[in-house]
Amino acid sequence: MLYIFNLFCSNFFIDFCDQLHYNISYVNLGRRKETTDCMKTRILSLVLVALLLFIAGCSDNEVYEPPPEPARTVSPPPEPEPEPECDHFWKRPDCHNPSICLDCGETQGLPLEHVLADANYQQSPECVNCGDIYGEPLESNFVRHGLRVNATAGRSYDYITITNLEPELTTIGTAALLYVDVFNTDEGYPAKAGYEYIVARLMITFDDENARNHGFQYLTGQVDYYGFDPDEIAVIYEYLRDSDIPDFKIASRKLNFFGEDYEYYMKHTQIQNEWVGDVTYLVIEYAFLVPVGFDGLIVYVSNAANWSEASNRVLSDNFDNDTLFFRLRSPTS
Ligand SMILES: [Zn+2]
Ligand SMILES: [Zn+2]
Numbered sequence: 009m010l011y012i013f014n015l016f017c018s019n020f021f022i023d024f025c026d027q028l029h030y031n032i033s034y035v036n037l038g039r040r041k042e043t044t045d046c047m048k049t050r051i052l053s054l055v056l057v058a059l060l061l062f063i064a065g066c067s068d069n070e071v072y073e074p075p076p077e078p079a080r081t082v083s084p085p086p087e088p089e090p091e092p093e094c095d096h097f098w099k100r101p102d103c104h105n106p107s108i109c110l111d112c113g114e115t116q117g118l119p120l121e122h123v124l125a126d127a128n129y130q131q132s133p134e135c136v137n138c139g140d141i142y143g144e145p146l147e148s149n150f151v152r153h154g155l156r157v158n159a160t161a162g163r164s165y166d167y168i169t170i171t172n173l174e175p176e177l178t179t180i181g182t183a184a185l186l187y188v189d190v191f192n193t194d195e196g197y198p199a200k201a202g203y204e205y206i207v208a209r210l211m212i213t214f215d216d217e218n219a220r221n222h223g224f225q226y227l228t229g230q231v232d233y234y235g236f237d238p239d240e241i242a243v244i245y246e247y248l249r250d251s252d253i254p255d256f257k258i259a260s261r262k263l264n265f266f267g268e269d270y271e272y273y274m275k276h277t278q279i280q281n282e283w284v285g286d287v288t289y290l291v292i293e294y295a296f297l298v299p300v301g302f303d304g305l306i307v308y309v310s311n312a313a314n315w316s317e318a319s320n321r322v323l324s325d326n327f328d329n330d331t332l333f334f335r336l337r338s339p340t341s
Contacts (some may be wrong), residue, residue, distance in 0.1 A: 103138040128267035129234035129304070149236040150306070153324075157233070157306065159332040161185040167212060168330040169311045172223030179224050181214035183309045185334045197295075198253060204300045206336050208307060209279070212290040219288060225312030227322065230274065230294065233304035233335060235264050238324035248274070256297060265299045273297035296336075303337040 094112040101107040107116040122135040124142060132141045150156075159165050167183035170176070186209040193199035214224050231241060240261060248257035256273040263270045273296065280291035294307055311330035316323050 103135060103140065126267065129264055130266045146234075148234050148304075150231065150233045153236060153238055155236070155328050155333065157333045157335045159183075159185070159334045161188050161208070161334060161336075165332050167309055167332065169227070170225050170313045171218050171221075172225050174218075174222045175225070175313070177218050177222060178311075179214050179216050179219040179222075181212060181216070181219065181224065183210070183212050183332055185209070185307065185336075186211050188336050190337070196254065197297075200253065200297060202300060203273075203297050205295060205297055206305060207293065207295045208334070208336055210292045210294065210307060210309065210334075212292075212309065213287055215287040220286065224288070225315075226290065227310040227312045227315050228292065229308060229322075230296075231306050231308060232261065232263060233306050235261065235304070237261070238327065239321075241322040241324055241327065253297060256295070263298060263302055263304065265302050265304075268299075270299045270302075272299075272302075303335070303339055305336040307334045307336060308332065309334075 094109060094114070096109045096114065097111050098107050098116065099110050101117060101120050103120050103122050105115075106118050108114070109116075120137065122140060122142070123137055124133040125136050127133040127143065127146050129146045129148065132143050132145050134141050162185070164182045164184040167181045168178055169181070171179050189207045190204060191197070191207075192204050194205070197205050210228065212226060212228075214220075229241065248259060251258045251273050253273050256275045258271050258273055263272050275295045277293045277295070278291070279293050280289050282289060296305055298305065308327075309332045310322070310327065314323050314326050314329060314331065315321075
């Protein structure tokens, strides 16, 4: 093929040279130098063709053929060595983790269930094993019955109650808790282990025309913010028994504090009950002996219309009508 192409090219260039020769001859008006010139042209042509062929050949060689992939043999992964048997050293399960082997980490079974202690008014339910805390402390019975503390010591509040002689008439006076003292012992207040005294002085005044003409009735007492029982608002004083603390009586109810029931002691003393000019003063001192830190005592001052003569108790449905509730101590939380 190359040979034929070469031959063709040669003949072509020979003819081309002849023609050129003819033309040059024509231009040179018959001066025949054609022999030398034509030889040069032919040699030049041959070199050109050879060069073209060389380039064509080179181009052919530049086609890339990837070398054949070497044959590979794939060997399977080595068999894992069998693990030596663990004798297992089991750690006991707890509330958060199952039983676990301390050597190999293998687990067995499920975590233990929490063992929740009963909640109380001060504490949320707590797991006796791990100490985790769930939920909230018990809700105060006082709050659960829709009541709320609405008065604080050191401030004077309007106090509405019925008159003594004309119970259909009301008088509007004032009520204030003058102070609250907390102490462990004092003269006349012997120390009692785990207990402390809370002493509060309540002052009630009236000076309006109805009070001057008809007197007044009052209703006051004490309830427990936590263990409030609407059926025992009035009877609490009916079930006091003597105690070894002078002048103090033991209440029939107990105080629940951090899940424990405690007896508590009380004494109330009328300090003053008299008219001074146009103003009548009624001053009562309440003294309690309660577990240290107990903050649930409430002294209330209520419209005497909330007292039921027939049932000899406070009408608990209306307990918060015209009633001031003084919590003797702020919540400790
Ligand atoms: Zn193990
Ligand atoms: Zn637990």
